[in-house]
Amino acid sequence: MSRINGFVDRRSFLKLTGVCGVGIAATAASGALWKPDVTLAQQSTPVAKPQPVSPDAALKLLIEGNQRFVDGKGQHPHQSRLRLQETSVAQYPFASVLGCADSRVPAEIVFDQGLGDLFVVRVAGNVASQTAIGSLEFASAVLGSQLIVVLGHARCGAVAAAVKGDPLPGRIGVFVEEIKPAVERVRSKSGDLGQNSITANVQYQVEKLAESSTILAGLIKQGKLRIVGGQYDLATGKMSLVTS
Numbered sequence: 001m002s003r004i005n006g007f008v009d010r011r012s013f014l015k016l017t018g019v020c021g022v023g024i025a026a027t028a029a030s031g032a033l034w035k036p037d038v039t040l041a042q043q044s045t046p047v048a049k050p051q052p053v054s055p056d057a058a059l060k061l062l063i064e065g066n067q068r069f070v071d072g073k074g075q076h077p078h079q080s081r082l083r084l085q086e087t088s089v090a091q092y093p094f095a096s097v098l099g100c101a102d103s104r105v106p107a108e109i110v111f112d113q114g115l116g117d118l119f120v121v122r123v124a125g126n127v128a129s130q131t132a133i134g135s136l137e138f139a140s141a142v143l144g145s146q147l148i149v150v151l152g153h154a155r156c157g158a159v160a161a162a163v164k165g166d167p168l169p170g171r172i173g174v175f176v177e178e179i180k181p182a183v184e185r186v187r188s189k190s191g192d193l194g195q196n197s198i199t200a201n202v203q204y205q206v207e208k209l210a211e212s213s214t215i216l217a218g219l220i221k222q223g224k225l226r227i228v229g230g231q232y233d234l235a236t237g238k239m240s241l242v243t244s
Helices: 010-017 022-030 038-043 055-071 081-087 130-141 157-164 172-177 180-186 193-212 214-221
Strands: 095-099 118-122 147-153 226-232 239-242
Touching (some): 055 095, 055 147, 055 239, 130 193, 147 193, 157 180, 157 193, 180 193, 193 214, 193 226
Parallel strands (some): 095 118, 147 226
Antiparallel strands (some): 226 239
């Protein structure tokens, strides 16, 4: 089985996990996540495959980028025409983010990153759904990202709905149900239930990622992956780490 940066390559990964979708298999076999624009690909020179960024180094890059954002000193890296052309050929994100779909928390902006830097999965309540887990398995095992940040945020509507517990229409209740176990953990805790639930939900989703995926658990055991929690303040733009 061939490997990329110590990880299984796309073809072997798809065979290993039984993924056989025609579209995914075609892009995987070609060595790129998506089919690049022919014109851009002809104009660009593929960059050398970088060494994977360690979990600690990746977290440091995110913290530094967030501080630049907070200070109003964003560098807006990797947003040039050249970077666009480079990433049309291949991508090597140094970190992954499982964030909330809230329009006020765009990961690339709040961490001051650019094209190809982050593999971002966004779903209301930053819930580790089966689809989200599968996406992050791909980012970690195939693309080589060695850090996953579960990013919650202040005044999260999905968490507030889980705290309230009222019946919800359509499929809104599906992801809210996946937050309720976190709420129950802190329901009897002193302090503000809403704020405590936001923190507890981040912790719960971090645990769920590690416990629900044999692929992610295996990478963690090998020292090739770290999963951490973070909480974003809507008013200041600051991301703070959430401990277990």
